[in-house]
Amino acid sequence: xxxxxxxxxxxxxxxxxxxxxxxxxxxxxxxxxxxxxxxxxxxxxxxxxxxxxxxxxxxxxxxxxxxxxxxxxxxxxxxxxxxxxxxxxxxxxxxxxxxxxxxxx
Amino acid sequence: xxxxxxxxxxxxxxxxxxxxxxxxxxxxxxxxxxxxxxxxxxxxxxxxxxxxxxxxxxxxxxxxxxxxxxxxxxxxxxxxxxxxxxxxxxxxxxxxxxxxxxxxxxxxxxxxxxxxxxxxxx
Numbered sequence: 686x687x688x689x690x691x692x693x694x695x696x697x698x699x700x701x702x703x704x705x706x707x708x709x710x711x712x713x714x715x716x717x718x719x720x721x722x723x724x725x726x727x728x729x730x731x732x733x734x735x736x737x738x739x740x741x742x743x744x745x746x747x748x749x750x751x752x753x754x755x756x757x758x759x760x761x762x763x764x765x766x767x768x769x770x771x772x773x774x775x776x777x778x779x780x781x782x783x784x785x786x787x788x789x790x
Numbered sequence: 791x792x793x794x795x796x797x798x799x800x801x802x803x804x805x806x807x808x809x810x811x812x813x814x815x816x817x818x819x820x821x822x823x824x825x826x827x828x829x830x831x832x833x834x835x836x837x838x839x840x841x842x843x844x845x846x847x848x849x850x851x852x853x854x855x856x857x858x859x860x861x862x863x864x865x866x867x868x869x870x871x872x873x874x875x876x877x878x879x880x881x882x883x884x885x886x887x888x889x890x891x892x893x894x895x896x897x898x899x900x901x902x903x904x905x906x907x908x909x910x911x912x
Contacts, residue, residue, distance in 0.1 A: 717898040719837075726886055726905055727837065732898040770837055774897035777850055779827070779839035779890075 688771055688782035695788040696761045704785045706754040706771030714773045716754035718747060721784075722767040730769075731756060763789050792816040794887045794903035801909050808877050810906055812870040812887030817901075819863045819870060820845040825890035826863060826870040827899060830883040838883075840872065842890040877910045884908075 689707045696702035706716060716734050719727035729738055731747035734754065744759045754773075758765055766789045771782040798810040810828070819826055827842035841861040843849045851859055858875045870887055885906050888899040 715896050715898075719899070721837075726902040727899070728902070729898060729900050732900070733896050738900065772837075772899070778853065779829075779842065779850075779897070779899075781829075781837040781839060784836040 686775055686778070686780055688773065688780055690769075690771060690782040690785045692783070693786045693788065695790050696758075697790055698763060699760055701757060701759045702761050702787065704756040704758075704769050704787065706756075706782045707752050708754075708773065708780075709752065711752055711754055711773060712750045714775065716747065716749045717772045718745075718754075718756045719770045719772065720765075720767050721770065727770065758787075761787075761789055765789060792889055792901040794889070794901060796885060796887045796903045796906035798885065798906040798908055800907065801911060802877050802881075803912050804878055804910055805876055808872075808874040808881065808908060808910075810872045810874075810885055810887075810908070812872075812903060814868045814870065814887075814889075817889065818865075819868050820865045823891065823893045825850075825892055825897075826861075827888050827890040828861065828870070828872045829886045829888055829899065829902075831886070831905075832880075832883040835883075837886075840874075840885075843870070844892075879910050882908060882910045 718731040721727040734749040735747040825842040828840040843861045887903040889901040891900045
């Protein structure tokens with residue numbers, strides 16, 4: 686089982702960006718999203734498809750249906766630059782996507 | 791706030807065994823809804839899950855690493871440990887410890903340590 690992410694995406698400050706994660710029947714599982722800034726450990730920004738942990742800004746939202754989970758960042762800020770990883774659990778194995786590098790131009 | 795701190799040797803010779811320890815504070819490793827896991831990240835590469843374990847004994851291993859890894863919990867010290875046998879240069883990575891939260895039957899890594907850098911070299 687694999688999770689596929691677009692390697693890179695760019696966005697202008699203040700705009701909305703979507704980062705996708707594809708996998709066979711991914712919508713039947715829960716998706717989690719992590720943000721990782723250079724030199725730092727990952728931070729969970731979305732869990733159970735669409736829930737935000739305490740302290741994560743409202744501009745982060747998630748959805749998951751069919752084959753694709755989506756992370757949306759509305760009103761993107763420069764501080765949102767970094768790598769984003771999707772992750773799921775298939776019952777016995779945790780799987781991470783290959784990651785998407787978000788650049789805020 | 792849950793905090794995790796990894797510790798390890800830094801440098802390991804090829805074919806030897808790598809041992810890492812993660813000290814947990816702010817939570818107990820014998821929490822019913824928590825597993826405890828290890829994830830690694832080779833330079834410039836994505837995250838790779840290694841293993842997760844519950845204090846009750848339930849353990850899950852990455853299929854690609856299963857033959858070489860052991861994860862264990864020490865409830866007296868509130869620590870999580872990982873051993874990786876027969877290391878090669880491909881095992882050079884930043885090794886993260888994380889809480890593998892299974893609350894409500896779901897699964898997510900909600901708290902992470904800062905990572906321990908391990909280099910495999912002679």
